[in-house]
Amino acid sequence: PRLMSDMIIGLSDGLTVPFALTAGLSSLGDSKLVITGGLAELISGAISMGLGGYLGAKSESDYYHAEVKQEKRKFYNNMNLINHEIEDILLEINPDFSDETIVSFIKDLQKTPELMVDFIIKYGRGLEEPAENRQFVSAVTIGGGYFGGGFVPLIPYFFVEKVGTGLLLSTILMSITLFWFGYLKTSISMSDNCTLGKKISEGFQMLAVGGAAAGAAWFMVRVIDQ
Amino acid sequence: PRLMSDMIIGLSDGLTVPFALTAGLSSLGDSKLVITGGLAELISGAISMGLGGYLGAKSESDYYHAEVKQEKRKFYNNMNLINHEIEDILLEINPDFSDETIVSFIKDLQKTPELMVDFIIKYGRGLEEPAENRQFVSAVTIGGGYFGGGFVPLIPYFFVEKVGTGLLLSTILMSITLFWFGYLKTSISMSDNCTLGKKISEGFQMLAVGGAAAGAAWFMVRVIDQ
Ligand SMILES: [Co+2]
Ligand SMILES: [Zn+2]
Ligand SMILES: [Zn+2]
Ligand SMILES: [Zn+2]
Ligand SMILES: [Zn+2]
Ligand SMILES: [Zn+2]
Ligand SMILES: [Zn+2]
Structure with a gap:
C-alpha cells in the first residue's frame, strides 16, 4: 500500500x-x-x-476533487449518459451479464441518483477519495x-x-x-x-x-x- | 494520478x-x-x-501479487464464502439493492468463477494491478x-x-x-x-x-x- x-x-x-x-x-x-x-x-x-x-x-487529492466535480457536472447535465455508462461498467466486470441483471441493477440504483454517479466515479473511473489527511x-x-x-x-x-x-x-x-x-x-x-x-x-x-x-x-x- | x-x-x-x-x-x-x-x-x-x-x-507490486494469491487460495478452499462476499460488496454500492438484482448478479457471475474472484479483489478489496513496468x-x-x-x-x-x-x-x-x-x-x-x-x-x-x-x-x- x-x-x-x-x-x-x-x-x-x-x-x-x-x-x-x-x-x-x-x-x-x-x-x-x-x-x-x-x-x-x-x-x-x-x-x-x-x-x-x-x-x-x-x-x-486536488486532482480527485476536480475530477469528481467535472464528472458530476457532466452527468447532471445529461442524465441519459448515466444508464449507458453503468451498463458499460457492468459489461466490463462480466461480458456475459444478462439483460435482466443489468436492467434490475440500474433500476435499483435509479432510486438514489447520487449512488449512480458515485458508482461511475469509483468503479468506472477507478477514482478513490484520498484520506483528508493524506498529505x-x-x-x-x-x-x-x-x-x-x-x-x-x-x-x-x-x-x-x-x-x-x-x-x-x-x-x-x-x-x-x-x-x-x-x-x-x-x-x-x-x-x-x-x-x-x-x-x-x-x-x-x-x-x-x-x-x-x-x-x-x-x-x-x-x-x-x- | x-x-x-x-x-x-x-x-x-x-x-x-x-x-x-x-x-x-x-x-x-x-x-x-x-x-x-x-x-x-x-x-x-x-x-x-x-x-x-x-x-x-x-x-x-509485490504486495498486490501476494494479496491476490492469498485471496484466491482462500476462496478456492471455500467456495461458499464467495457468494456472501459478493453480496456484501453489492450492498455497499447500494444498500437498497433488491434480492432479485443480487441473485441475478451472482448467478450470472457463477458461470465464470474466475470473474467472481476478480470482482472481489478489484471491487471488494480495492486492489488494482500496477502496470508491469511501473517500477x-x-x-x-x-x-x-x-x-x-x-x-x-x-x-x-x-x-x-x-x-x-x-x-x-x-x-x-x-x-x-x-x-x-x-x-x-x-x-x-x-x-x-x-x-x-x-x-x-x-x-x-x-x-x-x-x-x-x-x-x-x-x-x-x-x-x-x-
Ligand atoms: Co531526496
Ligand atoms: Zn448502451
Ligand atoms: Zn461509456
Ligand atoms: Zn474530499
Ligand atoms: Zn449473506
Ligand atoms: Zn464479508
Ligand atoms: Zn502481474
Whole structure:
C-alpha cells in the first residue's frame, strides 16, 4: 500500500545520501564536524523530502476533487449518459451479464441518483477519495523515513573519539542496516508468499545497490574537497 | 494520478537541495568547482531518488501479487464464502439493492468463477494491478524530476566568469522556476476548477517554502565550511 511505498522512498534516499556525506566529511578528520554537518543535512533533507511528499499527495487529492466535480457536472447535465455508462461498467466486470441483471441493477440504483454517479466515479473511473489527511501522513512518512535512515550512519560518531573508528563503525552499521532493510522490505510486502532465500537475496541486493549509490555520493564529496 | 505525484516528489526535492548546495559552494569562489560539485550531487541524488521510487513501486507490486494469491487460495478452499462476499460488496454500492438484482448478479457471475474472484479483489478489496513496468516508470519519473529540477540552478554557472554573478542569476532563475512550479502544479492537478488568483497564490507559496528549505540547506553548507 501507499504508506509502505512512501516509507521505502524516504528510507532508501536517507540510507544513501547522508551516509555518503558523513563518510566524505570524516576524511576532514573532525568528529564534531561530521555530526554538525550530518545533522544539518539530515534536517534539511528530511524537510525537502517531506515537502515533496506533501505536494505530491496534495496534487492527487486536488486532482480527485476536480475530477469528481467535472464528472458530476457532466452527468447532471445529461442524465441519459448515466444508464449507458453503468451498463458499460457492468459489461466490463462480466461480458456475459444478462439483460435482466443489468436492467434490475440500474433500476435499483435509479432510486438514489447520487449512488449512480458515485458508482461511475469509483468503479468506472477507478477514482478513490484520498484520506483528508493524506498529505500530512505522506509528508511525515517520507520525511521521517529519510531522517530515520539518515540518522543511522551518524550514531557511531557520537561515541568515538577518532573519526577513523567512527567511519569504520558507521560502515559496518550501514551494511547491516541495508541488508535488514532489503530483507524486511521483502518480508512485509510479500508476506508469507516469500522464501527465506528470496529475502536473503533481496537483502544482499539492497546492500550492493545502496553501497554503490553511497560510494558514488562519497566520491562526489571527495571531488568537491579536491 | 501517480505519475504526477512521483514527478512532483522528484522535482520538489531537486528544486531544493541542489540549489542550496551550489549556493553554498559558490561562496568558495570557483565556478568550475560549483559545476563539478553540483553535477556530482545531481547524479548521485537522482540515482538515490530513482532507487527509492523503484523500490517503493516494486513493494506495491509485490504486495498486490501476494494479496491476490492469498485471496484466491482462500476462496478456492471455500467456495461458499464467495457468494456472501459478493453480496456484501453489492450492498455497499447500494444498500437498497433488491434480492432479485443480487441473485441475478451472482448467478450470472457463477458461470465464470474466475470473474467472481476478480470482482472481489478489484471491487471488494480495492486492489488494482500496477502496470508491469511501473517500477521503472516510477524510478525514471522521480529520478528525472530530481535531475531536471536540480539542473536549473546550475545553468548560469556555465555562462559566467564571476561566481558572484552566477549565484545572483541562479537565485533569480530559481525564484522564477519555483513560482512557475507552484503555478503549473496547481493548474494541472485542478484543471479548469481553479481561479487565476489561486494559481498565483500557490506559486508564491511554493516560492516561500522552497526558498526557506533552500535557505536551511544553504545554512548547512556554510556551517560545514565553518
Ligand atoms: Co531526496
Ligand atoms: Zn448502451
Ligand atoms: Zn461509456
Ligand atoms: Zn474530499
Ligand atoms: Zn449473506
Ligand atoms: Zn464479508
Ligand atoms: Zn502481474
